């Protein structure tokens with residue numbers, strides 16, 4: 135059983151078996167990820183790319199093997215297309231400040247969507263402040279789907295970049311990013327895809343998508359916190375200036391000038407999160423062995439089951455009812471505030487998130503302060519969905 | 535009684551259902567907006583102060599049961615009190631709600647003591663304290679308030 139490989143799931147909370155439905159915030163990690171991290175610290179602990187001694191060599195090899203595993207997972211043409219980052223947040227900021235900043239002027243436009251996480255909004259607002267560029271937003275409809283009939287006219291001759299989320303963390307909407315990328319490319323606009331919530335659930339093929347950049351967060355794809363990768367097309371990475379300055383990203387330093395190292399080292403200043411990168415590589419191997427299409431199929435089974443089960447809770451209003459959806463359920467229940475629900479069902483062992491989920495504009499659209507969000511992963515079960523439903527009924531009973 | 539039932543005890547549920555002094559009053563002399571950015575709770579406190587006395591205390595906003603009940607209890611508790619007395623009570627309230635102690639009640643806080651059970655739920659303490667910080671800010675003429683730290 136896959137589920138048994140996740141020690142974090144084998145716990146009790148308030149004396150009840152943990153029902154972990156907060157996977158969109160962070161997933162649980164399989165034993166082999168934990169083992170890979172421990173193995174590095176126990177047997178290969180050394181800095182990478184910096185020593186001729188054996189430990190440094192084996193640490194470097196493990197780190198670079200992890201990059202190769204991630205390249206295979208994303209189907210990148212080469213592991214040199216991948217930059218290790220702390221997560222999606224850093225991936226977006228890196229692209230904003232290196233790639234986009236050097237090609238944008240006052241009055242130019244950057245296009246994002248209404249479904250973005252704050253981490254794909256604020257870096258662009260900062261860039262707009264720095265350059266006088268203007269942020270434009272692809273609107274959404276009442277189901278929480280992007281209004282793609284408006285995309286063509288939003289891609290103007292002033293648009294310099296588009297950055298869109300693949301799967302919404304708040305509503306679960308799966309955006310047709312391949313089509314959106316093709317439309318942007320027709321107008322010569324490069325595209326970054328925020329894959330934080332897509333990679334844990336869907337097969338991702340960056341060559342098939344033809345995206346210019348794709349970024350993922352390790353901790354959402356069963357890997358360590360503080361890890362992630364940014365994919366970039368080779369010609370972009372070559373042309374981009376470095377992000378941070380420091381050790382590792384140079385090939386020669388004098389007080390007069392510095393020659394930068396080759397890609398991807400150019401973007402990886404300082405000692406990285408070595409254990410994190412190695413753990414993330416183990417997560418990528420785990421996902422490939424499990425099979426991304428098996429994971430996606432199981433997700434959809436759970437989504438259909440949970441959609442039906444939740445629809446039977448009286449007074450429950452679902453927020454976000456897209457046709458193409460990941461197993462993420464945002465909802466409110468008449469007469470009970472989300473935080474009260476969160477606290478009450480925690481006592482039944484059920485972990486969900488409550489609030490605005492770092493997507494305040496989405497909730498502004500719906501006129502809500504926030505929601506309860508149950509987000510599932512392939513290791514969740516139908517029985518756990520039943521426990522969620524029972525716990526919601528219990529919360530309702532308390533408030534009646 | 536389980537901790538959960540202590541948290542959502544009758545008093546809290548009843549005040550949540552029938553909040554006292556709820557809604558924007560026709561007039562006021564002092565106002566402040568309390569925002570808890572992490573969970574999005576928003577409370578407005580409206581005061582009518584004359585001759586250093588809290589003649590009327592109202593609140594509005596949408597928030598969880600703990601926050602609603604705390605605000606409702608606060609308005610009942612504070613109405614008619616002198617500002618100076620209220621400020622002393624506020625100090626006591628902060629002591630009561632300090633998660634670093636086990637105090638379950640403090641003399642002089644009356645029914646407010648019922649909120650001390652929230653300390654068992656650290657992530658919810660701010661729900662209970664936000665309106666008090668907003669009221670203290672309103673008295674000081676500060677338009678926006680958050681809970682400390």
Ligand SMILES: Cc1ncc(COP(=O)(O)O)c(C=O)c1O
Pocket residue numbers: 158159220221222223224251253254299301302303328330331351352353492
């Ligand atoms: C859609 C989406 N994008 C970006 C992020 C940011 O990821 P991280 O916090 O790992 O940098 C998240 C995480 O919540 C997310 O759900």
